[in-house]
Amino acid sequence: MYLFENQNAHILYVGKANRLRSRVRSYFTGSPGPKEQIIRRDCIAIRFIVVRSELEALLLEMTLIGRLQPPLNAVLKNERARVYIDIDKGLAHPTIKLTRRMPEEKQHVRFGPFPSTTAARHVLSVIRKLFPYYTKKHDARRSCLFCHLGLCPGPTDSVNITLYKTTIRHIQLFLQGRIDKVVRELEHDMQEASKKEDFERALSLKQTINHIAFVTQPVIEPDLYVQDPLLLDRQRAHGLSSLQKLLKLPSIPKRIEAYDMSHLQGTDAVGSLVVVTNGAPDSQSYRRFKIKLGGENNDLAMIAEVMSRRLKHTEWPFPDLFVIDGGSAQRESAERIIRQSGVQTAVIGLAKREEVIVTAYGTIKLPREDNALQLLQMLRDEAHRFARSYHHQLRKKHLLGA
Numbered sequence: 001m002y003l004f005e006n007q008n009a010h011i012l013y014v015g016k017a018n019r020l021r022s023r024v025r026s027y028f029t030g031s032p033g034p035k036e037q038i039i040r041r042d043c044i045a046i047r048f049i050v051v052r053s054e055l056e057a058l059l060l061e062m063t064l065i066g067r068l069q070p071p072l073n074a075v076l077k078n079e080r081a082r083v084y085i086d087i088d089k090g091l092a093h094p095t096i097k098l099t100r101r102m103p104e105e106k107q108h109v110r111f112g113p114f115p116s117t118t119a120a121r122h123v124l125s126v127i128r129k130l131f132p133y134y135t136k137k138h139d140a141r142r143s144c145l146f147c148h149l150g151l152c153p154g155p156t157d158s159v160n161i162t163l164y165k166t167t168i169r170h171i172q173l174f175l176q177g178r179i180d181k182v183v184r185e186l187e188h189d190m191q192e193a194s195k196k197e198d199f200e201r202a203l204s205l206k207q208t209i210n211h212i213a214f215v216t217q218p219v220i221e222p223d224l225y226v227q228d229p230l231l232l233d234r235q236r237a238h239g240l241s242s243l244q245k246l247l248k249l250p251s252i253p254k255r256i257e258a259y260d261m262s263h264l265q266g267t268d269a270v271g272s273l274v275v276v277t278n279g280a281p282d283s284q285s286y287r288r289f290k291i292k293l294g295g296e297n298n299d300l301a302m303i304a305e306v307m308s309r310r311l312k313h314t315e316w317p318f319p320d321l322f323v324i325d326g327g328s329a330q331r332e333s334a335e336r337i338i339r340q341s342g343v344q345t346a347v348i349g350l351a352k353r354e355e356v357i358v359t360a361y362g363t364i365k366l367p368r369e370d371n372a373l374q375l376l377q378m379l380r381d382e383a384h385r386f387a388r389s390y391h392h393q394l395r396k397k398h399l400l401g402a
Ligand SMILES: [Zn+2]
Pocket: 138, 143, 144, 145, 146, 147, 148, 152, 153, 154, 155
């Protein structure tokens, strides 16, 4: 964020940019428009505020424009362009919507004006995914379209009003830019929920916390990789630590082994093992198991065979996590063999299409953008690729041998 200040310490203009230096320079180079002319004439100081993410920049821009009323931020001149987020706390089930007029009633809490309707809509769409809310009076018993999309708390008869009011309070804090406070409260609620053994609520709070971490993560631009060669490592580390937290592993999963079973027209069944070491594919450690079990395409028996053969290789470094391609049946088949040999390492399943993680304690559906999920997807794609390349080789060999 950058703020142009005049000699009376009044703010003339508030703007945001990913590349501050070149944006700010653009006001002072080239032929000036009306705004640039005033800035060049009156600006004696430029202030900078660094925020982590695009979303926080948007919220701060809104707060600063509202509080400082910079004369050059066009939004204030054009009254009809002003757009606010309005929370109606007077209702039994408070609603949130966009509004253009200043509500008079006291029970309304208002945020804005936003620099554009698009900006305000963007903020609301992010918030609604984190904290489902009502936009208007809701049917007491019937679900609406937004209920099905997970954006609405549900029919009012079935909603817990205390929890919903907490949600509204969190949205208010969020809009004030006090995101860290929201996260701290959610973490506290999560601990309380698991103490009371309300694991469903604890998990849902955990997912909200992960999702907030995602929407507030720093914007990554391609040229940042050039400036910061360690960025990729840091992202990998983030993926690993969120996986550790998510699966409650005793340590960071330094070595992860992923297994994929595949067959070519039922004849050449093969199990592939791919390895991720410190968050990066470790192709030197990839292995293939040509299935010895004859005949049928029994996935579960194949997994059992591959797992028991792997466990005999005590010379290979031992993983901190096993990932099995498939659902709970596949996971359990692998786990049975692993536990039989006295190993306690966690085993999870990664279901193909639904992006669902199957653990010993139930399934976890992750937001698509979650770092932990991205890591697992990379692992799974790598396993498929490796398996396919083997079939390709085999097919070639058959052709050559014929
Ligand atoms: Zn609804």
